[in-house]
Amino acid sequence: MTTILIGLHIIVSIALIVIVLLQMGKGAQAGASFGAGAQQAMFGSTGGNSMSKITAAAAIIFMLTSLSLAYFYSSPSSQSIMPSSVAAPAAQPTSPVAPTPAAPEQK
Numbered sequence: 499m500t501t502i503l504i505g506l507h508i509i510v511s512i513a514l515i516v517i518v519l520l521q522m523g524k525g526a527q528a529g530a531s532f533g534a535g536a537q538q539a540m541f542g543s544t545g546g547n548s549m550s551k552i553t554a555a556a557a558i559i560f561m562l563t564s565l566s567l568a569y570f571y572s573s574p575s576s577q578s579i580m581p582s583s584v585a586a587p588a589a590q591p592t593s594p595v596a597p598t599p600a601a602p603e604q605k
Contacts, residue, residue, distance in 0.1 A: 500570050507563040514556045521549050 500567065503563055503567050503570070507560070507567060510556055510560045510563060514553070514560055517549070517553050517556055521553065
């Protein structure tokens with residue numbers, strides 16, 4: 499199930515990037531180099547609405563897949579790379595440390 503969601507999430511992510519790049523900008527018209535100008539000629543004055551609807555649908559699908567993946571991976575049944583408990587380090591025998599002599603004062 500999660501494999502299908504990850505695949506759908508990647509496809510929708512790429513589609514959302516492409517859709518946003520194809521939209522006509524208000525100023526620079528960067529989308530015209532990718533064919534957004536032809537979309538306006540094809541759909542007429544309602545072209546902006548269709549691209550807006552496609553963008554909104556892709557964004558909704560993206561958010562739903564994001565929330566679904568977060569839910570599936572946050573459940574307790576998901577596997578973790580971290581151990582469930584950490585063992586205490588073994589106690590090492592300590593040997594008495596002889597005091598070091600103080601350095602003689604230099605005058």
